[in-house]
Amino acid sequence: EAQVTQNPRYLITVTGKKLTVTCSQNMNHEYMSWYRQDPGLGLRQIYYSMNVEVTDKGDVPEGYKVSRKEKRNFPLILESPSPNQTSLYFCASSLGVGRASNQPQHFGDGTRLSIL
Amino acid sequence: LAKTTQPISMDSYEGQEVNITCSHNNIATNDYITWYQQFPSQGPRFIIQGYKTKVTNEVASLFIPADRKSSTLSLPRVSLSDTAVYYCLVGAGDSNYQLIWGAGTKLIIKP
Numbered sequence: 325e326a327q328v329t330q331n332p333r334y335l336i337t338v339t340g341k342k343l344t345v346t347c348s349q350n351m352n353h354e355y356m357s358w359y360r361q362d363p364g365l366g367l368r369q370i371y372y373s374m375n376v377e378v379t380d381k382g383d384v385p386e387g388y389k390v391s392r393k394e395k396r397n398f399p400l401i402l403e404s405p406s407p408n409q410t411s412l413y414f415c416a417s418s419l420g421v422g423r424a425s426n427q428p429q430h431f432g433d434g435t436r437l438s439i440l
Numbered sequence: 441l442a443k444t445t446q447p448i449s450m451d452s453y454e455g456q457e458v459n460i461t462c463s464h465n466n467i468a469t470n471d472y473i474t475w476y477q478q479f480p481s482q483g484p485r486f487i488i489q490g491y492k493t494k495v496t497n498e499v500a501s502l503f504i505p506a507d508r509k510s511s512t513l514s515l516p517r518v519s520l521s522d523t524a525v526y527y528c529l530v531g532a533g534d535s536n537y538q539l540i541w542g543a544g545t546k547l548i549i550k551p
Contacts, residue, residue, distance in 0.1 A: 328483075357539070366527065366543040367484070374537050382538060414483050425531030425539050426472040431483025 326351045330415050330432035337405060338440050345400045345435050347415030354420025355427065356398040357382070358390065360411040361434075367414070373398055374420065405439040412436050444528050444542035451548050458515045460545050462528035465509050473504060473511045474529040478544070484527060488513070515547075523549045 328349045337343055349356065357372040359382075369382030373392040387409055389401040398417075402409060413435045418427035445463040452458045464473065472491050476484035488495060490502040490511070501514040515522055525544040532538035 355537070359541075364543075367541040369539055369541075372537055372539075380537065412481075416483070422536070423470055423472075423531055424537045425474065425529060426470075426489070428474065428486040428489065429476070429484070429529075429539075431485070434481065434483055 326430065328415055328417055328430050328432040330413075330435050332435060333433065334436050336438040336440065339406055340404050343402050343405060343437075345402075345413060345415075345437070347398045347400065347432060348396050349398075349415075349417040349430070350396065351417060351419075351430065352395065353417035353430070354395070355418045355424050356392065357416045357418075357424075357429070358388070358398070358400045359414045359416065360384065360409075361414065362411050370400070370413075372424070374424075402437075405437075407439050410437060410439045444530060444540060446526075446528060446542040446545045448543070449546040449548070451550060452518055453550050454519055455517055458518050458522070458547060458549075460513045460515075460526050460547065461510055462513070462542055463510045464528070464530045466533065467508055467530050468533055471531045473502070473508075475500070475502065475511075475513045476527045476529065478525045478527065487526075518547075518549050520549050520551065523547060 358370040359367045371390040373379040415432045416429040474489040475487045478484040488502045495502045503512040527544045528542045
């Protein structure tokens, strides 16, 4: 089954404790992206990756890191989490041919992070 | 930079046709317009995509005028299960990879 898998689904942690949210897709997609979703603000893109070893900042990259060492995986790293990073996070992937906005995005089920 | 604007919320009743409009004044020439549906605590799900005029699939129609500065998602004969947030998506101007999402329209269907 084609899917985007995120882990963990829920995490409560404390300020400053490094954490990683994993994302894996099994569709051989080139394009992957991380979003955060906050009430009233819709989806905001954090980082995206056009292919292995190629990443770039989205609208709200501050406080986050990503890596793309393999095509299927795109982990989101919070080196020193703060309470303002409490949010619902989504990973997405798409085929990546041509303009990214023209390819349907496939989303994971989300990760709800609470930073105390 | 491209930006999209949608109504924050809409109400309708079962069996009615619902139209949700998204404004995207600075859409790039090579951008398609894509709409997604999102239920609470789930990731968005692709509904429909189009470049110009009209596109129809089994769940919705998408109307795009000639100037492409707006688009209208049309949901025929809605049911309670269509209650969700609907987003339109375009590209971010010169970038082929950055994406701009609308703030979403919360659609509530009443019995």
